Amino acid sequence: MATRVQLTPEQAAAREEYESFARDHIAPHADAWDRSAAVPEEFITTIAATGYLGACVPAAYGGSALDAIGFGLLNEETGRACSSVRSLLTVHGMASQAIGRWGTAAQRESWLPRLATGAAIGAFALTEPGAGSDVKGLVTTARRTEDGFVLDGAKRWITFGQRADIYLLFARLDGRETAFLVERGAPGLHVTPVRGILGTRASMLAELELRDCRVPAEALLGKPGFGLTAVAATALELGRYSVAWGCVGLIQACLDASLSYADRREQFGKRLRDHQLVQRMLADMATGAAAARLLCQQAGWLREAGDAQSVHATWLAKYFASTTAFRSAADAVQVHGAHGCGEEYPVQRYMRDAKVMELIEGTTELQQTTIAQSAYVGHAPARPATTPAATSNAALADDEKVTA
Ligand SMILES: Cc1cc2nc3c(=O)[nH]c(=O)nc-3n(C[C@H](O)[C@H](O)[C@H](O)COP(=O)(O)OP(=O)(O)OC[C@H]3O[C@@H](n4cnc5c(N)ncnc54)[C@H](O)[C@@H]3O)c2cc1C
Incomplete structure (x- = not known):
């Protein structure tokens, strides 16, 4: 059971559509694409036909202009099936959004209709x-x-x-x-x-x-002069948001694969799912997926509302989701034992993909330092310790007196 809160009926229906597309057109091929190190051209045509490549293109230019939660759900379901396809949505969306936001009328007219239909990839x-x-x-x-x-x-x-x-x-x-x-x-x-x-x-x-x-x-x-502070900064914000949601999908995929395997495999006369130390890993994945999804939803709501706090919320979401994805993927391999290291199961792909999530759109360490620094905003500085002696120089010994 995937925990979800406050999706509108339209968003819930869209999520089902994305899930079904990913299940039918992406997941069955993801391992083969990983091995061949390419997404085939036929698939780009297939995903283009859905209109998903136009997610970050305004409707006036033929795009579907998804709202923040809709775009997040698309990234979650795509990322659940294949992080490489999710990364196509990410970078294509970053280029599309940048042209829509910073482009001249001529640039928008020239590129956005083609980006919306997938006739051009960004x-x-x-x-x-x-x-x-x-x-x-x-x-x-x-x-x-x-x-x-x-x-x-x-x-x-x-x-x-x-x-x-x-x-x-x-x-x-x-x-x-x-x-x-x-x-x-x-x-x-x-x-x-x-x-x-x-x-x-x-x-x-x-x-x-x-x-x-x-x-x-x-x-x-x-x-x-606006390249980094305006154009790249807003593109990276979208990229971080997209990757965070993709990681929710990745955690969910780790959980799905581990639940199935632990249900089937028996050791010491009982199923893996009944061994308590295996349950610990399943519990962490289930909790991680739910928590990462909530952080992404929070970032999405703020983003949709145009609230400046969405930037910080997206850092939190990406940091938590990407680090949880890597831990979940390592645990998923662990649950599968030696089978987790082979090509028969996708969990080794999840683990390799999850490591990348800790590097792109801001490494884990850059997120840690940024989040820690932001945590000081609004934080009241600790008051210096006051003792009766410290308040009165007269009460101090000569060598303890505070001097300018
Ligand atoms: C699969 C993949 C896809 C990518 N796609 C793109 C793309 O489409 N477009 C693009 O432009 N780039 C892309 N990148 C590059 C990616 O954005 C960079 O890898 C990322 O910005 C980190 O830079 P770096 O790899 O040079 O690591 P470095 O910046 O050299 O960092 C190396 C290590 O040092 C740590 N470190 C660095 N500075 C600090 C600091 N101040 N405090 C603490 N620790 C620090 C880092 O966290 C990291 O652990 C991609 C990378 C990968 C692996």
């Missing part, structure tokens, strides 16, 4: 060899020419970079962080697949090399 290209968590360390440069810009630099670990038609890419223009829309096929853009990645193996990662890469003047997205 990706997010921020990370560089020397700039990971510290995104301000980016060194890719953009220089103005008569009719546009020339970009030079490198981007690493770009999800669906092998497949994308448009990259939301960040570079320094006159030293200031700036966002650009770089099309696949731009002269001087070289795309190399990343092989042998630990998890989300089917997410078609690529490295991008920009050597004298020429883009037109219309490639500039938003104002120069």
